[in-house]
Amino acid sequence: xxxxxGFFTSRLDEAIGWARKFSIFQYPFVTACCGMEYMATACSxxxxxxxxxxxxxxxxxxxxxxxxxxxxxxxxxxxxxxxYEQMAEPKWVxxxxxxxxxxxxYDNYATVMGIDTIIPVDVYIPxxxxxxxxxxxxLIKLQAKIQIxxxxxxxxxxxxxxxxxx
Amino acid sequence: xxxxxTPGSPPGEPEIREMLLxxxxxxxxxxxxxxxxxxxxxxxxxxxxxxxxxxxRGFEKMAETVDYNGVIPYTDRLNYVSPLINNMGYxxxxxKLLGISVPERCHYIRVIVSEISRITDHLTCVGAGAMExxxxxxxxxMIKAREFLWELVEMVTGARLTVSYCRVGGVxxxxxxxxxxxxxxxxxxTRKVLAESDALLTRNRIFVDRMSGTGKISAxxxxxxxxxxxxxxxxxxxYDVRKDCPYAVYDRLQFDVxxxxxxxxxxxxxxxxxxxxxxxxxxxxxxxxxxxxxxLAHPExxxxxxxxxxxxEGKIGNIAAIVDARAVTDPTLEGAAKSQHPNIEAGxxxxxxxxxxxxxxxxxxxxxxxxxxxxxxxxxPPKGEVYxxxxxANGELGFYIVSDGTSSAYRVRVRPPCxxxxxxxxxxxxxxxxxxxxxxxxxxxxxxxELDR
Amino acid sequence: MNAASLIQAVKDRxxxxxxxxHSYRGDATVILGREFLLEAARMLKEDTLFQxxxxxxxxxxxxxxxxxxxxPAFFANSGIAVSPSPEIPDADPxxxxxxxxxxxxxxxxxxxxxxxxxxxxxxxxxxxxRLRLEIPVGEVEEAEPEVDSLSSLxxxxxxxxxxxxxxxxxxxxxxxxxxxxxxxxxFVGHPLRKxxxxxxxxxxxxxxx
Ligand code: SF4
Numbered sequence: 001x002x003x004x005x006g007f008f009t010s011r012l013d014e015a016i017g018w019a020r021k022f023s024i025f026q027y028p029f030v031t032a033c034c035g036m037e038y039m040a041t042a043c044s045x046x047x048x049x050x051x052x053x054x055x056x057x058x059x060x061x062x063x064x065x066x067x068x069x070x071x072x073x074x075x076x077x078x079x080x081x082x083x084y085e086q087m088a089e090p091k092w093v094x095x096x097x098x099x100x101x102x103x104x105x106y107d108n109y110a111t112v113m114g115i116d117t118i119i120p121v122d123v124y125i126p127x128x129x130x131x132x133x134x135x136x137x138x139l140i141k142l143q144a145k146i147q148i149x150x151x152x153x154x155x156x157x158x159x160x161x162x163x164x165x166x
Numbered sequence: 167x168x169x170x171x172t173p174g175s176p177p178g179e180p181e182i183r184e185m186l187l188x189x190x191x192x193x194x195x196x197x198x199x200x201x202x203x204x205x206x207x208x209x210x211x212x213x214x215x216x217x218x219x220x221x222x223r224g225f226e227k228m229a230e231t232v233d234y235n236g237v238i239p240y241t242d243r244l245n246y247v248s249p250l251i252n253n254m255g256y257x258x259x260x261x262k263l264l265g266i267s268v269p270e271r272c273h274y275i276r277v278i279v280s281e282i283s284r285i286t287d288h289l290t291c292v293g294a295g296a297m298e299x300x301x302x303x304x305x306x307x308m309i310k311a312r313e314f315l316w317e318l319v320e321m322v323t324g325a326r327l328t329v330s331y332c333r334v335g336g337v338x339x340x341x342x343x344x345x346x347x348x349x350x351x352x353x354x355x356t357r358k359v360l361a362e363s364d365a366l367l368t369r370n371r372i373f374v375d376r377m378s379g380t381g382k383i384s385a386x387x388x389x390x391x392x393x394x395x396x397x398x399x400x401x402x403x404x405y406d407v408r409k410d411c412p413y414a415v416y417d418r419l420q421f422d423v424x425x426x427x428x429x430x431x432x433x434x435x436x437x438x439x440x441x442x443x444x445x446x447x448x449x450x451x452x453x454x455x456x457x458x459x460x461x462l463a464h465p466e467x468x469x470x471x472x473x474x475x476x477x478x479e480g481k482i483g484n485i486a487a488i489v490d491a492r493a494v495t496d497p498t499l500e501g502a503a504k505s506q507h508p509n510i511e512a513g514x515x516x517x518x519x520x521x522x523x524x525x526x527x528x529x530x531x532x533x534x535x536x537x538x539x540x541x542x543x544x545x546x547p548p549k550g551e552v553y554x555x556x557x558x559a560n561g562e563l564g565f566y567i568v569s570d571g572t573s574s575a576y577r578v579r580v581r582p583p584c585x586x587x588x589x590x591x592x593x594x595x596x597x598x599x600x601x602x603x604x605x606x607x608x609x610x611x612x613x614x615x616e617l618d619r
Numbered sequence: 620m621n622a623a624s625l626i627q628a629v630k631d632r633x634x635x636x637x638x639x640x641h642s643y644r645g646d647a648t649v650i651l652g653r654e655f656l657l658e659a660a661r662m663l664k665e666d667t668l669f670q671x672x673x674x675x676x677x678x679x680x681x682x683x684x685x686x687x688x689x690x691p692a693f694f695a696n697s698g699i700a701v702s703p704s705p706e707i708p709d710a711d712p713x714x715x716x717x718x719x720x721x722x723x724x725x726x727x728x729x730x731x732x733x734x735x736x737x738x739x740x741x742x743x744x745x746x747x748x749r750l751r752l753e754i755p756v757g758e759v760e761e762a763e764p765e766v767d768s769l770s771s772l773x774x775x776x777x778x779x780x781x782x783x784x785x786x787x788x789x790x791x792x793x794x795x796x797x798x799x800x801x802x803x804x805x806f807v808g809h810p811l812r813k814x815x816x817x818x819x820x821x822x823x824x825x826x827x828x
Contacts, residue, residue, distance in 0.1 A: 033246030108224040219801035392775030550713035589778040
């Protein structure tokens with residue numbers, strides 16, 4: 001019995017994953033320079049709509065992918081966390097630009113050294129700013145990730161790597 | 167508490183109360199992060215409080231920790247829509263501190279790229295502002311035009327947005343082959359887009375109704391707030407750094423400074439549209455007049471002595487004779503790649519980075535590069551302080567630099583043009599409707615990187 | 620007016636207040652005692668000779684480590700010192716920090732040199748000249764030195780003074796609501812002071828990394 005159930009759920013997962021990955025509703029959390037490249041990617045030249053991610057929602061409750069675009073300072077960090085918490089599951093986070101990945105070259109008193117210190121991140125798109133091609137590549141990676149995910153939105157268990165545990 | 171009645175109001179009268187509405191920091195109509203707390207009486211704004219600083223990244227502190235050339239990438243990210251103007255402003259400030267001047271050709275190249283930058287800035291501002299009022303197609307058109315210009319920028323600098331193109335004492339590289347033609351084509355496309363947008367917006371009833379009469383400011387108020395640039399010009403004051411305190415070669419180029427009359431959103435839109443036209447004019451003239459010659463600074467210190475003589479002096483230990491000397495070599499001794507880059511000038515070696523071909527192509531170039539980028543080396547201007555203003559896309563962009571004679575600046579201060587404009591935002595909003603926040607904020611053209619630094 | 624005559628004109632009006640002046644690289648600069656600030660600013664704004672209707676910029680400089688920064692010798696631990704490239708010579712040298720060399724220390728009994736200098740950049744639109752005014756403050760080891768606020772004369776001073784307070788901890792007497800502008804409430808210290816370490820973080824949320 002369990003065999004059949006497994007078969008059906010995995011097919012269902014696949015179908016749901018397929019549907020989800022082509023209907024990405026993104027919430028752009030645009031703060032800084034990367035926003036310009038975000039704009040360029042979203043507009044007609046690079047046309048992010050080809051990947052089913054053409055409709056930015058400006059309400060976190062309607063969005064399922066949070067694009068964190070641009071430097072996150074300590075002053076804005078609580079707002080970002082709040083927005084992340086307001087999003088409904090399943091949700092994904094893309095960190096756009098090196099500032100959100102690691103803090104970039106703003107290693108100083110004002111900036112957060114990578115948003116993964118405050119919220120979980122699914123896809124990192126480095127670059128300062130990343131070119132639109134990079135962004136599209138990151139988006140495709142995200143789609144692949146969404147595809148293999150369980151339909152409940154539960155993420156695959158992270159790899160256990162004890163040697164990196166602190 | 168009885169919420170239906172104000173204590174003092176007569177019975178039966180509707181109650182009148184003020185309401186607080188918080189817009190931002192993350193709000194769709196705010197491109198950029200800023201928080202506006204408005205106090206509303208019905209739909210009218212009676213009071214506002216503006217909170218900024220969400221993008222404070224410590225530019226000024228970082229600039230004290232890196233060397234003079236290292237600041238250039240940080241300046242890109244101040245006004246990230248027109249980075250080339252920031253580069254130019256910073257480099258010209260350091261050049262003023264050093265007391266060197268750059269060759270003619272370099273000035274022209276800088277003018278060309280910074281005017282292209284100005285166009286992209288205005289395109290973004292007008293396009294995003296129009297989008298927020300519902301004219302989405304205008305936004306797409308303008309971004310399309312911006313894309314053409316960015317391709318041009320990429321052709322010259324190698325990057326689309328964060329270009330770091332100017333160098334102290336010059337620019338990174340000469341204009342590439344075929345730039346002329348590409349540039350003319352891109353400008354033509356831009357003109358087309360401008361005409362289209364003009365047709366879509368300028369007499370569009372909805373657009374005009376929302377823009378005209380909103381976000382008004384008088385010339386006196388604007389001056390008192392230190393507002394400059396297109397914003398000030400929309401109030402009828404004709405102040406443009408390019409005309410009034412000309413730098414580079416702006417005094418040789420023909421262009422008009424458009425001014426408005428009423429100082430409202432619509433006038434600002436018109437001024438920006440006209441300025442793009444003027445910038446195109448400037449680029450075309452500069453391309454026409456672009457002189458040949460070197461694009462990096464000429465040495466002003468250091469007397470030239472033949473290389474062989476310099477070696478001899480060095481061998482006998484006569485250091486005094488070669489301290490301030492500059493070796494000149496026979497052309498045939500130059501690197502093999504030289505003939506392909508006839509414009510590269512081996513000028514003031516203590517100031518500017520060598521051309522990339524030299525850095526990768528020969529040992530002298532590599533050493534010169536190291537002497538300028540290695541920690542603790544780099545440009546060492548004399549002790550002093552300077553202020554240098556240029557006309558940024560939003561107004562006067564000034565760099566104030568204090569040097570203590572070491573390889574990194576003691577203090578770098580940038581006068582951000584939109585800081586002044588934002589400080590006047592309460593004045594612009596009070597008395598208008600809440601829906602007018604969107605066009606007013608759009609026409610302010612707030613750029614987070616420059617506002618909060 | 621050119622730099623020299625501008626400086627001379629200010630000197631004529633305030634013979635007692637002007638401590639020093641220079642026009643390094645053509646920028647007219649006047650160093651003024653802090654008690655004369657408000658009066659001088661009003662005169663600069665209203666006098667027909669100056670007509671400085673723009674307060675373009677207002678900032679401060681912390682001179683506490685001026686001249687003490689050692690150029691790092693590169694292979695210092697291996698004993699081989701590398702001297703950095705020589706300073707580019709200057710025909711018309713700068714007279715030095717406006718408040719004297721704070722690092723040099725003062726003779727006992729005399730007021731110490733100023734730690735901060737508040738820098739004003741004025742511009743006159745009708746006459747098209749610029750003037751830099753510098754006010755040395757913080758002579759007596761004040762924790763939070765104070766100068767007069769110019770927000771009653773120029774609206775632009777309002778935010779700029781808040782920024783200087785935020786970044787340097789210099790108070791402005793007569794300012795309506797001097798509160799932080801770029802940093803958040805709860806931030807301790809003033810980041811642009813030279814004794815604030817560049818990467819000392821005070822996060823509102825998340826780890827101190
Ligand atoms: S990654 Fe670079 S371009 Fe993007 S926000 Fe940071 S500094 Fe700006």
